[in-house]
Amino acid sequence: MRGTEPEELPFFVYGTLRPGEVNHHLFLRGRTAAEEPARLPDAALYEGPGYPYAVDRPGSAIAGELITPAPGAYGELLAALDLLEEYEGPGSPGNIYDRSARQALRPDGTAVRAWVYLAAPPLARRLADSGTEIPGGDWLRRG
Known part of the structure; x- marks a missing residue:
């Protein structure tokens, strides 16, 4: 890791950022070097208002894709995805x-x-109590 910059890792996407979904076209088209199917172990998927939320859940898994940013696109893509996912930084309320x-x-x-973007703890607790889980953990196969 360099200074305070996050490590340049691929992204695991599981909802509207998957190929063929609306945010893939808006945020990822032309900015990726590779997109490949993958699964995220120890996670479950819940319905949200037009997009899903992933939460920690040992023994479950969700379907998605690994997205490798194109050379030179990493910083711009990270900033755009943090904004889309309403991520303000580690531990931000x-x-x-x-x-x-x-x-x-x-x-x-x-x-x-x-x-991977997981539901922040207060939201994850609400989902566990009263959310609607997506069976099989695959946003593209939801009912």
Whole structure:
């Protein structure tokens, strides 16, 4: 890691940033070097207002893609995604999502460390109490 800059990791996306979804076209088109299917272990997916929330859940997994930013696009993409996900920085009380480094799994089982936006703790608690879980953890296959 360089100074206070976050480590340049790929992103694990699981909702509207997935290929074919609205925010993929708005935020990722032309800014990626690679996009590949992956799963995020120990997480569950909940419905949100037009987009999903991922939360920590041991023993569950969610479907998504690993997005590798194009050379030279990392800083701009990170800033755009932090803004989209309403992430203001580590531990900020204004966060809707927290950006965390987690192990995602490629289809062959290879683990890849990636940034993922998880519901911030107060929201995660509300979802666990009264949220609607997306069966199978796949936003693209929701009912």
